Amino acid sequence: MEANQKNITRFIIHAGQMLLAHGAESTLVSDITRRLGLACGVDEVEVSLSASSLIVTTIMDGNCVTTARRSPDKGINMSVVTEVQRVCIMVERQVLDFSMAQRKLERIQPTRYNRWLVVLMIGLSCAAFSHLAGGDKIVFIITFIASSIGMIVRQEIGHRNFNPLLNFAATAFVTTLISSQAVIYQLGSHPSLPMASSVLMLVPGFPLINAVADMLKGYINMGIARFAMASLLTFATSIGIVGAMTITGSWGWIH
Secondary structure (H helix, E strand, O other): OOOOHHHHHHHHHHHHHHHHHOOOOHHHHHHHHHHHHHHOOOOEEEEEEOOOEEEEEEEEOOEEEEEEEEOOOOOOOHHHHHHHHHHHHHHHOOOOOHHHHHHHHHOOOOOOOOHHHHHHHHHHHHHHHHHHOOOOHHHHHHHHHHHHHHHHHHHHHHHOOOOHHHHHHHHHHHHHHHHOHHHHOOOOOOOOHHHHHOOHHHOOHHHHHHHHHHHHOOOHHHHHHHHHHHHHHHHHHHHHHHHHHHHHOOOHHHO
16 A cells, blocks of 8 residues: 555544544544554554543554644544444455545544434433323423423534533523423422433433443543543533522422
8 A cells, every 4th residue: 555654644543533532432443543554554553542632653664653633522423433434444455545545534524413303302202201200291291392492502502612511501401490390380290200301311321331431441541531521511410400490499309
């Protein structure tokens, strides 16, 4: 494969950067980066990861090249992760040469569902939890409205690139403010259920799973960093919930 070592190093760290930024677990980032380097013709690839950056060292014909890149969080998006994996497999099987692989990697863009479809499905999923917990139709409707509006708030704040902690706190505040009306006016069979069910969309499940997976697979620092971020998101959500309950005086569901 006709490519010099510096270009190969830049190429593989770009792939690792995309994986890390879009929520891939550390083992996958390290493995794909190493496999790409070996498939491109280098003799050895070493990868070092941190919560927001990565360092890649390649060795080829006795020469050593090291480069580092920041990798700020761009949100979980498995379509990007899948596309990068596909590029890696195609390079390994020699379906793509180096220049073709570079172009294909640069064309990868995050794909997202229609925002209103997301709002609808989030509203239905949270409302379904309230129904499974014993809520009637009124509880279902209130939960659906509160979680749907909360998701719109989350999307709007996210599009403006605000800090995720502020996003989670504001979303939890608005969602709880709306759902607490069921407690204030005693609506439905279990008025407190909408308050508990409508904020389930803010549970940072994916970061927590990745944190545990990283620690179990030996990436202790990455696991701790991801667990800390998930804990901060949970804390921000709690602040929003408590703030809304303080304003409305609706504390019944936590007793």
